[in-house]
Structures are given as structure tokens and as C-alpha cells.
Amino acid sequence: MxxxxxxxxxxxxxxxxxxxxxxxxxxxxxxxxxxxxFVITPIYQAQTQILVNQKANDQEAYAQAQQLETDLQLINTYNVIIKSPAILNKVIDKLDLNITTEMLAEQIIVSSESNSKVVNIKVLDTDLEKAISISNTVVNVFKEEIPKLMSVDNINILSEAKISKDSSPVKPxxxxxxxxxxxxxxxxxxxxxxxxxxxxxxxxxxxxxxxxxxxxxxxxxxxxxxxxxxxxxxxxxx
Known part of the structure; x- marks a missing residue:
């Protein structure tokens, strides 16, 4: 028992x-x-935002609605391209980073809300200024390269990463x-x-x-x- x-x-x-x-x-x-x-290294986060949107013109309402749907469908493709070697290799060269594209890709988080044309690009790094530099460079390189890669020009930068007074570590x-x-x-x-x-x-x-x-x-x-x-x-x- x-x-x-x-x-x-x-x-x-x-x-x-x-x-x-x-x-x-x-x-x-x-x-x-x-x-x-005292032991765990603090991790900082820098964020930039881009807007996926074609330049305004005199299109009809139906054509504009169709273009909106196209932009939303392209966002998933853009999320993959942003972390691809085609973009990250140029970022590494511009900033003279001593890391591989795989390592840099692990530092980048790309996200977007459902049915939203705004894409958030977050970069994590132990150095806040470095995170900000990488985040802004990724966006600028992506904006320059996307017309060559997909023959479209629908990227606008909404906000760039900056140092703020309350820039505290996100981890731990x-x-x-x-x-x-x-x-x-x-x-x-x-x-x-x-x-x-x-x-x-x-x-x-x-x-x-x-x-x-x-x-x-x-x-x-x-x-x-x-x-x-x-x-x-x-x-x-x-």
C-alpha cells in the first residue's frame, strides 16, 4: 500500500x-x-519600417484595388528577399562586417501585420549603434536592389532606426x-x-x-x- x-x-x-x-x-x-x-551580455534592438506601395497615378479604382492586392502578395516575397544573400552580402560589404550572411540573417527579424503593407525590420546586436547601422543599411540596400531583382519600384521608407533616450536592452x-x-x-x-x-x-x-x-x-x-x-x-x- x-x-x-x-x-x-x-x-x-x-x-x-x-x-x-x-x-x-x-x-x-x-x-x-x-x-x-553581470554575466549575460545585453542585446539591443533597432527597428526600421518600410511601406510597400506603388507610386500614385491616375489609375481607375479597379486597377488601384488590384495593385493593392498585388502589393500585399509581394510582402511575403520581400520578407524572404530582405534576408537573402543578394541583400545581406551588400550590407556586409558596405559596413565591412566580419560575419557571414547566415550570422547576419539570424540577427534580423522581418515581420508584417496581416493585410498591412508596412514591413518591420528589426536587428538585434550587442552594440546599439551597430544594430542601428545594420538596420538602416539593410533597408537602403533593399530599396536599391528590389527594382533590379523584381522590376518593381514600390518601396518607401517610413522610419529609420535612431538612438533614443530610452534605448535600453531588450535582452535579458x-x-x-x-x-x-x-x-x-x-x-x-x-x-x-x-x-x-x-x-x-x-x-x-x-x-x-x-x-x-x-x-x-x-x-x-x-x-x-x-x-x-x-x-x-x-x-x-x-
């Missing part, structure tokens, strides 16, 4: 090991905070890391406390004798007084 532990007994075990649980939890918080603030999220460290530390410490309790096979009470040795308790011996208590009793008698 499996041993069932009720909530009262579980709470008693946790209260008994409370100092161990608190110590391990605080240690986990301290380690996570130290890693987040220090507060989130510390909270996660606290939760993980607490879970591990509780598990460790329970493990210590279950591995402890020493007999402490008369109920333990009946439980583990299957022997009836015939009598109890009171606790012997300590030397200090014994002397105090002896002094009172005299």
Missing part, C-alpha cells in the same frame, strides 16, 4: 525545513540576478529572470526538503517504532534532565 501524505503532514515537513527552503530560494535569486546583471529581461529564478529555486528547495525527509529513516517517536518495526510500545522513558537542570533542582532541594 502506497504511503499517503496528508496536507497537514506536508505542511509540517515544510515548516521543519523552512530555513533550508528560504536559503536555497534566496541563493537562486542571487545567482539569477548576478547572471542577469532582468526582472523576469529573477522571478523565474525565485520560482525554480523554491520548487527545487521544496523537492530537496521532501527528499531529505523521506530518506531520513531514523526513529524519533513511539509511533515510528510501531510503524517501522511493527512492535508494540510497552512504556516510555522520560527525558533525562540536563546537567544544568539537575544542578538547579539539587540546589532547590538543599
Amino acid at each position: 502506497e504511503e499517503v501524505i496528508d496536507l497537514k503532514k506536508l505542511f509540517k515537513i515544510l515548516r521543519k525545513r523552512i530555513y533550508l527552503i528560504l536559503s536555497l530560494t534566496i541563493a537562486a535569486i542571487g545567482i539569477t540576478a548576478a547572471l542577469s546583471y 529581461n532582468k526582472l523576469l529572470n529573477i522571478l523565474m529564478g525565485a520560482v525554480i529555486g523554491f520548487v527545487i528547495s521544496v523537492g530537496f526538503a521532501l527528499l531529505l525527509e523521506f530518506l531520513d529513516s531514523t526513529i524519533k517517536t513511539e509511533s515510528d517504532i510501531e510503524k517501522f518495526l511493527a512492535l508494540p510500545v510497552m512504556g516510555l522513558v522520560g527525558a533525562f534532565p540536563t546537567e544544568k537542570k539537575y544542578k538547579s533542582r539539587k540546589a532547590r532541594r538543599t
Whole structure:
């Protein structure tokens, strides 16, 4: 028969090991905070936006609606072209970057909302100024090369990446890391406390004798007084 532990007994075990649980939890918080603030390299993000839109002319309403649909369909293609070697090789050459196109592609995030002609280009790097430079160069190179690659000219730059007063790292999220460290530390410490309790096979009470040795308790011996208590009793008698 499996041993069932009720909530009262579980709470008693946790209260008994409370100092161990608190110590391990605080240690986990301290380690996570130290890693987040002093070890993990901060990552900055720079973002530019482009608008996919043909130049206005005197087209009829039907032709304009058809062109809108065409622009939306082209966005998925543009998202792939932006991270292609045809664009990134020129970016690497212009900025004299000592990385491969695959490494640069991993730093770039291209996204667009559904049915939106605005494309967001984000660049992650440990250096904020470098991230901004890469982001702006990618957009400019893409705008120059897309007419040659696809014979279309429907790219407009909405916004360029710039350094702002609140340009803080996007990674690591220090507060989130510390909270996660606290939760993980607490879970591990509780598990460790329970493990210590279950591995402890020493007999402490008369109920333990009946439980583990299957022997009836015939009598109890009171606790012997300590030397200090014994002397105090002896002094009172005299």
C-alpha cells in the first residue's frame, strides 16, 4: 500500500525545513540576478519600417484595388528577399562586417501585420549603434536592389532606426529572470526538503517504532534532565 501524505503532514515537513527552503530560494535569486546583471551580455534592438506601395497615378479604382492586392502578395516575397544573400552580402560589404550572411540573417527579424503593407525590420546586436547601422543599411540596400531583382519600384521608407533616450536592452529581461529564478529555486528547495525527509529513516517517536518495526510500545522513558537542570533542582532541594 502506497504511503499517503496528508496536507497537514506536508505542511509540517515544510515548516521543519523552512530555513533550508528560504536559503536555497534566496541563493537562486542571487545567482539569477548576478547572471542577469553581470554575466549575460545585453542585446539591443533597432527597428526600421518600410511601406510597400506603388507610386500614385491616375489609375481607375479597379486597377488601384488590384495593385493593392498585388502589393500585399509581394510582402511575403520581400520578407524572404530582405534576408537573402543578394541583400545581406551588400550590407556586409558596405559596413565591412566580419560575419557571414547566415550570422547576419539570424540577427534580423522581418515581420508584417496581416493585410498591412508596412514591413518591420528589426536587428538585434550587442552594440546599439551597430544594430542601428545594420538596420538602416539593410533597408537602403533593399530599396536599391528590389527594382533590379523584381522590376518593381514600390518601396518607401517610413522610419529609420535612431538612438533614443530610452534605448535600453531588450535582452535579458532582468526582472523576469529573477522571478523565474525565485520560482525554480523554491520548487527545487521544496523537492530537496521532501527528499531529505523521506530518506531520513531514523526513529524519533513511539509511533515510528510501531510503524517501522511493527512492535508494540510497552512504556516510555522520560527525558533525562540536563546537567544544568539537575544542578538547579539539587540546589532547590538543599
